[in-house]
Structures are given as structure tokens and as C-alpha cells.
Amino acid sequence: MQSILSESTHPMTTLIYTHAACFGHIPGPHHPESPERLQAVLQALKAPEFADLRWRDAPMGTFEQVRLIHTPQYVKRVESLSPQDGYRALDAGDTIMSPGTLEAVLRCVGAACAGVDAVLANEAANVFCATRPCGHHAEADRAMGFCVFNQAAIAALYARQVHGVRRVAVVDFDVHHGNGTQSAFFDDPDLFYGSCHQSPFFPGTGSRQESGVANNIVNIPLSAGCSSARFRSTMADEMLPALRRFAPDLLIISAGFDAHQLDPLGGLRFTDDDYHWITRELMDVAEETAQCGVVSILEGGYSLEGLASGTAAHVRALMG
Numbered sequence: 529m530q531s532i533l534s535e536s537t538h539p540m541t542t543l544i545y546t547h548a549a550c551f552g553h554i555p556g557p558h559h560p561e562s563p564e565r566l567q568a569v570l571q572a573l574k575a576p577e578f579a580d581l582r583w584r585d586a587p588m589g590t591f592e593q594v595r596l597i598h599t600p601q602y603v604k605r606v607e608s609l610s611p612q613d614g615y616r617a618l619d620a621g622d623t624i625m626s627p628g629t630l631e632a633v634l635r636c637v638g639a640a641c642a643g644v645d646a647v648l649a650n651e652a653a654n655v656f657c658a659t660r661p662c663g664h665h666a667e668a669d670r671a672m673g674f675c676v677f678n679q680a681a682i683a684a685l686y687a688r689q690v691h692g693v694r695r696v697a698v699v700d701f702d703v704h705h706g707n708g709t710q711s712a713f714f715d716d717p718d719l720f721y722g723s724c725h726q727s728p729f730f731p732g733t734g735s736r737q738e739s740g741v742a743n744n745i746v747n748i749p750l751s752a753g754c755s756s757a758r759f760r761s762t763m764a765d766e767m768l769p770a771l772r773r774f775a776p777d778l779l780i781i782s783a784g785f786d787a788h789q790l791d792p793l794g795g796l797r798f799t800d801d802d803y804h805w806i807t808r809e810l811m812d813v814a815e816e817t818a819q820c821g822v823v824s825i826l827e828g829g830y831s832l833e834g835l836a837s838g839t840a841a842h843v844r845a846l847m848g
């Protein structure tokens with residue numbers, strides 16, 4: 529009762545979806561996609577400046593939601609490989625399942641879909657899903673790059689299926705190209721995927737020539753060492769105009785923070801101010817074309833310090 533009352537007094541603030549089960553995905557010692565990442569994010573968002581955030585437990589995603597993107601065979605494989613103890617690899621070794629992984633990835637899916645529900649119902653100004661692992665490398669039929677299910681792509685198709693939203697965009701500022709989201713969206717002119725990412729770099733996709741069936745894919749490859757100024761000018765000159773032309777009815781952000789200057793895996797040098805800036809720019813487009821808030825979903829980020837401060841800058845922007 530108390531939470532309902534407190535929600536009604538702040539009906540239009542930023543809503544955070546998270547779940548303790550996301551700590552239960554344990555890919556092994558020395559794996560960069562560690563539970564400590566989520567700890568760093570949650571700790572940052574407990575600072576006094578974030579006191580107005582509202583928090584909800586992420587519901588369990590359903591296999592029906594997962595199958596909006598992934599093949600039934602792949603979903604069965606993930607279920608059957610889910611270990612009772614120890615580890616099972618879903619690919620050559622990057623993407624590992626522990627006993628808690630299946631619930632963690634279903635919570636990621638549930639958070640993203642519940643975020644869509646909340647934003648489209650105007651229950652929240654916008655949503656940030658503080659969940660792990662990341663999802664944007666997961667393809668229809670395979671795990672890849674720490675990602676099991678592609679929660680951002682699933683949320684886009686969920687918005688269409690359940691809410692009748694027609695045009696959905698995912699913009700991805702993770703340092704890696706989201707090959708999984710791109711391939712899910714490539715042939716559908718009502719789905720837009722825009723990514724800026726380091727190139728050449730894992731996973732090797734994301735050239736400018738990959739432009740989809742109707743220029744609905746926009747890739748901005750950035751060289752290692754790319755400055756804030758270059759990042760902002762290419763986003764302002766290329767990505768944001770393309771996104772405005774597409775005019776999404778819903779905007780989802782694949783918010784990775786591994787392009788942060790402190791990140792040990794990425795070679796870009798984004799600052800906290802860059803994350804604040806791009807978040808505000810994307811919110812402006814959403815307000816103009818979708819008349820609703822954004823759903824932002826945590827992807828990568830492997831410096832605990834950079835992840836915490838980048839996420840804080842992003843959520844500070846979401847809160848206006």
C-alpha cells in the first residue's frame with residue numbers, strides 16, 4: 529500500500545527495474561561480465577541525488593516473449609543446457625551459463641517488456657533496466673559475446689505485438705556493435721537500429737554499408753581513441769537526423785558504458801558528460817516523435833568505476 533501511495537505522488541519520474549536474480553548469473557572468476565557490475569550500478573543509483581527514482585522488481589520474462597526474437601530450437605537449447613551446478617558454455621567460451629543464468633536472463637527480458645508497458649501506459653517518464661547480462665549480441669539462434677537473450681530486440685517486438693506500436697527504434701551506444709539487434713531488424717522497414725561503436729572491433733559487423741532494407745540500419749563506426757567531439761558531431765550530424773526521419777513511436781536505448789574512457793575492454797574515450805548529452809538528445813527525439821519516454825536497457829561496461837559514473841550520468845539525464 530505504501531509503495532502505491534508513494535508512486536502516486538511521483539507519477540512521472542524515472543522507474544528502475546532490477547532483480548536480485550541478476551546477481552545469480554556467475555560466468556566464472558576473471559570473466560569481465562561479473563555480478564560486481566550490477567553492484568556498482570545499484571550503489572551509484574542509491575546516492576542521495578537519485579532519491580526520487582522509483583524501483584520495481586523485474587518480473588520473470590516468458591518464453592513466449594523470448595520467442596519473439598529467438599527460435600524455439602535455440603530457446604530449448606538454452607533451457608536444456610542450464611546447469612544444476614558448475615558451468616556450461618553456450619558458445620566458444622565467452623557466454624557461460626551457471627545455475628542462476630536462466631532466471632537472470634529471463635528477468636532481463638521481463639524488465640525490458642515491463643519497461644515498455646510502463647512507458648506506453650505513461651506510468652513513468654522513462655525507464656532504466658538495471659539488469660545483466662547484456663543482450664545485443666544474441667542472435668535469433670545463438671548466444672554470443674556474453675549475451676543469451678536479446679532483451680532490447682525482444683522489447684521492440686513486444687511493444688508491437690502487445691501494444692500495437694508500429695515503428696520502434698533501438699539506439700545503441702555500447703562500444704561493441706549490436707549484431708544481434710541489427711540482424712533482427714534488418715529486413716523490417718518499421719524497425720530502426722542505430723549504433724555507434726568502435727571499429728575494427730568485436731564482433732566485426734557494423735559497417736556503414738550495412739543499412740537494412742530501407743536505410744533502417746544506421747552504423748557509425750568510430751576509430752579507437754575517438755574523442756568526445758568526434759562522437760558528438762557524428763551523432764548530431766548523422767544518427768539523430770536519421771532517427772528523426774524514421775520517427776519512432778517508441779525509442780529503446782541499448783545503454784552500454786564500455787566506450788567510457790576508463791573501460792579496460794573498449795578503446796573509445798567517452799566521458800560521463802557524453803553519456804548525459806546523448807541521453808538528453810535521444811529523449812528529445814522520443815518526445816518529438818513518440819510522445820512518450822524512453823526505455824533504456826543496460827548492456828556492457830567493464831570498468832566498475834566507469835560503469836557506475838556513466839550510468840549515473842545517464843540516469844541523471846533521464847530524470848531531467
Ligand SMILES: [Zn+2]
Binds near residue numbers: 703827
Ligand atoms: Zn559492449
